[in-house]
Amino acid sequence: MRETIDLARINLAGAIATTLVVLSGCSDASEEPLGQIVDLDRVTYPLASFDLNEAELETVLQARYMLTRRCTSAQGAVLPQRQHGRNRPSRQDQYGMYDEKTARGWAYSLDGPRATVAEWEEGIDRHSPLFGIAIACRDLADRTLGWAKTSASERDPLPALESKAWNSSKADPSVRRAAADWQRCMARRGHHLDDDPALAPYSYWTSQRMAAHPNLTPEQRKRGIPPTDAERRAALDDIRCKNQSGFVRTWVDADVSAQQRLVVDNRTRLDGHRRALDEVVRNAAFVVT
Numbered sequence: 001m002r003e004t005i006d007l008a009r010i011n012l013a014g015a016i017a018t019t020l021v022v023l024s025g026c027s028d029a030s031e032e033p034l035g036q037i038v039d040l041d042r043v044t045y046p047l048a049s050f051d052l053n054e055a056e057l058e059t060v061l062q063a064r065y066m067l068t069r070r071c072t073s074a075q076g077a078v079l080p081q082r083q084h085g086r087n088r089p090s091r092q093d094q095y096g097m098y099d100e101k102t103a104r105g106w107a108y109s110l111d112g113p114r115a116t117v118a119e120w121e122e123g124i125d126r127h128s129p130l131f132g133i134a135i136a137c138r139d140l141a142d143r144t145l146g147w148a149k150t151s152a153s154e155r156d157p158l159p160a161l162e163s164k165a166w167n168s169s170k171a172d173p174s175v176r177r178a179a180a181d182w183q184r185c186m187a188r189r190g191h192h193l194d195d196d197p198a199l200a201p202y203s204y205w206t207s208q209r210m211a212a213h214p215n216l217t218p219e220q221r222k223r224g225i226p227p228t229d230a231e232r233r234a235a236l237d238d239i240r241c242k243n244q245s246g247f248v249r250t251w252v253d254a255d256v257s258a259q260q261r262l263v264v265d266n267r268t269r270l271d272g273h274r275r276a277l278d279e280v281v282r283n284a285a286f287v288v289t
Contacts, residue, residue: 034100034239038248040091046259047165050270051158056281057087063284064141065120071137077130085117094166095251096198098242103235108205111224145283150276157269161262169254170198178247185241191234197247201238205231 052060065082072079092099097108106112121138124131142148149155169175176195183195194200209225216225227235242248263270 034236034243037243037246038098038252040094040098040248040252043091043252043256045162045256046263047158047162047270050263050274050277052277052281054087056277059288060145060147060280060284061087063145063287064138064147066287067141067144068134068137071140072130072133075133075137077133079130079134080120080123082120083117087116089115095248096242097201097235097238098248100236100239103239104232106224107227107231107235108202109209109224109227109231111226145287146276146280150273150280155273157266157273161266162259165255165258165262169251169258172251172254172258175247175251175254178245178250181245182241182247185244186237189237189241191237197238197242201234205234 062082065079069079090099093102097103102112121134124134139148179195179197182197183193186193191201193204205227208231209227213220213225
């Protein structure tokens with residue numbers, strides 16, 4: 001079943017909170033544009049300076065594909081073409097629903113169009129001989145670039161540190177107060193949810209969608225179940241209440257502060273990781289030029 005809550009796809013960590021909830025009455029989804037108090041893609045996160053930016057990541061992925069293609073071609077195999085586009089998802093929903101386009105489109109459903117470009121590996125049948133050749137060649141490319149030692153989870157400190165900052169900042173008293181303000185705002189609009197602005201609406205609307213479609217058709221399994229107008233209105237109300245309560249701005253400030261403290265505590269390890277990434281970028285630039 002496609003209708004599952006995949007926290008990685010919405011840039012969220014932790015378990016989904018239990019929701020206490022019945023939804024009734026919604027605002028008009030045709031109201032004027034919401035506007036965003038915070039553009040999350042423009043926030044400077046301290047830990048991000050120790051990671052590849054989008055341009056660097058594109059260079060590394062391009063070099064990785066070129067090296068893999070040379071290797072597979074030498075064995076008489078042809079790779080699918082690599083697509084171009086955004087390699088990392090937007091941060092706009094990092095603290096729950098906050099992107100108006102998403103709210104008006106697929107709302108809390110995770111079956112909408114993917115936010116990032118598909119990787120070339122996805123175009124290969126996993127049961128075909130090409131898949132084994134391609135993966136072996138890709139792994140060789142990673143070793144050539146030095147990418148393997150920097151991308152392995154046990155060597156890359158960033159995911160764990162980002163998650164730690166996200167979770168600790170979520171528990172900050174200022175964030176909890178803003179979450180309570182959000183909850184009251186949502187209640188005034190007819191949405192009686194647990195005070196978890198990041199996760200509670202996803203949990204509630206997913207359960208509603210699954211209850212309304214207990215037996216999915218093959219088409220629904222393939223393409224997903226679009227949200228109802230009521231769900232879209234709730235998503236728009238969610239953004240309005242986040243803006244009115246200052247929830248996102250408050251959590252961003254707490255998250256950035258938590259990351260700053262983690263940078264101080266882990267500076268030696270982070271500097272070493274960034275130096276290793278710089279070497280990968282240099283190697284990749286040599287391949288693509």
